[in-house]
Amino acid sequence: MRRWTPIALAAMLGAAGLPATTEAQTRPPLSEVAEIHDGLLAVGIADEIRNKCSGISARMISAFSYLNRLKGQARALGYSDKEIESYVTSKSEKRKMRAEGEAWLQARGATPGVAEGYCRVGREEIARGSRIGLLLREN
Incomplete structure (x- = not known):
C-alpha cells in the first residue's frame, strides 16, 4: 500500500483549495x-438621430423590444443581470460608446449642430x- 508523504498530502490539499476557473x-x-x-451602439445612434432631427422619431416599442433581446442574448451567453447592468450604466463605457457613435455619424456626413445631416x-x-x-x- 502506498503511503502519502506530508508533502504529497499538502500538495493535494493545496490544489483542492485553489479556486476553479x-x-x-x-x-x-x-x-x-x-x-x-454593436446592438447598443445602433440604439444609441438611432436615439441621437431622433433627438437631432425633428422629422424622425423612434419606434419605441421596437427599441424596447430590441433592448430586451440584447439583454436576453447577454444572459444566454452567461452574463448575470448585475454584469449587464454594470456595463450599460458604466460612465466610462457610455463615454466610449458616445465617441464611437459620434465618429460613425460624422463619417456618414452628420455635423454636430446641423440637424439636416442627422435627418439625411x-x-x-x-x-x-x-x-x-x-x-x-x-414623421
Missing part, C-alpha cells in the same frame, strides 16, 4: 461582445432597413 473569468467583458456592443443619415438608414433604420420612422 469560472465562466466569468473566461468570458470577455460585454464591451468586447460584438453582438451586444436617418432617412438613409430607414431606407436601407438597417438595425438603426428599424428603430426609427419618419
Whole structure:
C-alpha cells in the first residue's frame, strides 16, 4: 500500500483549495461582445438621430423590444443581470460608446449642430432597413 508523504498530502490539499476557473473569468467583458456592443451602439445612434432631427422619431416599442433581446442574448451567453447592468450604466463605457457613435455619424456626413445631416443619415438608414433604420420612422 502506498503511503502519502506530508508533502504529497499538502500538495493535494493545496490544489483542492485553489479556486476553479469560472465562466466569468473566461468570458470577455460585454464591451468586447460584438453582438451586444454593436446592438447598443445602433440604439444609441438611432436615439441621437431622433433627438437631432425633428422629422424622425423612434419606434419605441421596437427599441424596447430590441433592448430586451440584447439583454436576453447577454444572459444566454452567461452574463448575470448585475454584469449587464454594470456595463450599460458604466460612465466610462457610455463615454466610449458616445465617441464611437459620434465618429460613425460624422463619417456618414452628420455635423454636430446641423440637424439636416442627422435627418439625411436617418432617412438613409430607414431606407436601407438597417438595425438603426428599424428603430426609427419618419414623421
